[in-house]
Amino acid sequence: MNSRTLSWIFLGTLLCAAQTESPQQAQFRSCRANLKSLARALEFYAADHPEQPGPPLEKLVPGYLKTMPTCPAANSDTYSQVEWAGERFTLCCRGNHHTAVHIGPDRPAYAFPGGEISGLPPTPAEKILARHQQVFDQKKAVADRIAAEQDESVALLEAYRKTKSKNLPREALIELVNQGVTTTPPEKFPILITPPITAEERQILEGEKSPEGPTYLKVVEELDKRLPDSEFEAYCESNQFMLRKNRWLRGKVGKFQTLNG
Numbered sequence: 602m603n604s605r606t607l608s609w610i611f612l613g614t615l616l617c618a619a620q621t622e623s624p625q626q627a628q629f630r631s632c633r634a635n636l637k638s639l640a641r642a643l644e645f646y647a648a649d650h651p652e653q654p655g656p657p658l659e660k661l662v663p664g665y666l667k668t669m670p671t672c673p674a675a676n677s678d679t680y681s682q683v684e685w686a687g688e689r690f691t692l693c694c695r696g697n698h699h700t701a702v703h704i705g706p707d708r709p710a711y712a713f714p715g716g717e718i719s720g721l722p723p724t725p726a727e728k729i730l731a732r733h734q735q736v737f738d739q740k741k742a743v744a745d746r747i748a749a750e751q752d753e754s755v756a757l758l759e760a761y762r763k764t765k766s767k768n769l770p771r772e773a774l775i776e777l778v779n780q781g782v783t784t785t786p787p788e789k790f791p792i793l794i795t796p797p798i799t800a801e802e803r804q805i806l807e808g809e810k811s812p813e814g815p816t817y818l819k820v821v822e823e824l825d826k827r828l829p830d831s832e833f834e835a836y837c838e839s840n841q842f843m844l845r846k847n848r849w850l851r852g853k854v855g856k857f858q859t860l861n862g
Contacts, residue, residue, distance in 0.1 A: 625701035628674040629709070632699070635670035636692050636711040639680055642666050643690060644713060655685035674698040689713060726809040726817040732796050733821050740793050740828045747840045750847050757850040764854060778846060781853070785845040790837050795825050 639658065642665040646656055653660075658681050662669055672679040675698040684691040693710035710718040723731065762774055769777075798806070798821065806818035815823075 623702075625674070625699070628672075629699045629702050629704060632672045632674060632694050633709045633717070635672070636680065636694065636709055637717070638666065638670065639692055640690075640711045640713055643683070643692075647688065654688070655683070655690075657681070658683060672698055674701075693718075724809060725805045729798075729802050729806060730817055730821055730824075733824055736793055736795055737824055737828060739791065740833050743790060743793070744828065744833070744836065747837070747844070750844055751840070754843055754847055757847055757854065760854045761850045778850065781849045782842065782846045785849045787841055788837075788844045788848075793830075793833065795830055798822075 639661070642661045643656070643658075646661055646665050647654075650656065658669060669678060670680070671677055672694050675694070675696060679695045679698065680692055682695055689712070691710060691712045693707045695707055697706040699708065708718070712718060758774075758778070761778065762769065798818075803818060806821055807816050809817045
């Protein structure tokens with residue numbers, strides 16, 4: 602199975618029934634999770650096979666899904682009629698199988714791009730996971746931005762060298778840049794701290810299992826390990842000079858280009 606699929610299914614379709622839910626609510630949540638898994642698999646298949654627009658769902662097995670899921674309320678495949686519009690698609694549970702939880706026909710549904718169209722309110726465990734996921738996503742956005750700046754650093758230095766003198770020795774160029782960077786204020790990063798798991802939250806997370814098997818506690822703990830607070834802070838700090846340098850170089854190169862435009 603495609604490794605990306607496993608990752609998205611594990612982190613992107615973590616929906617299940619709380620112990621206090623009715624069997625009909627649990628069926629709806631499981632159906633909703635099926636749609637999210639199918640949608641992610643379709644996204645990855647389309648990215649890997651751009652020459653095959655609008656693939657039928659059976660193309661996803663076994664490379665992107667082990668088996669084709671079925672709606673637990675209907676006990677049959679209700680998902681196969683995918684509506685395609687170019688690269689966009691809409692999936693839904695065809696029929697009227699979730700009336701017991703006051704869900705109308707052809708629901709739940711999932712659209713790409715856009716996301717889920719309908720669904721039950723999140724369970725307490727899902728709300729806890731969402732808070733941890735939000736902090737992780739914010740950290741990842743900062744880390745991705747730093748990585749992009751790292752890629753641009755060499756090009757910016759070369760562009761600045763051309764504005765000064767191609768014959769300027771590299772040592773002198775670096776010294777000139779370093780002197781300029783000292784006048785550039787440090788980058789202000791957002792304060793991102795992973796929410797601690799309280800004793801009450803731990804009990805809630807242990808009481809629910811994800812569709813893939815692990816409890817929500819395991820899911821949250823694994824998510825928190827991916828970008829720990831201390832490592833994230835150290836990563837930002839270690840790249841602080843590079844970010845300041847890029848900002849200074851970008852300003853100098855931009856000013857030169859304006860004057861000679």
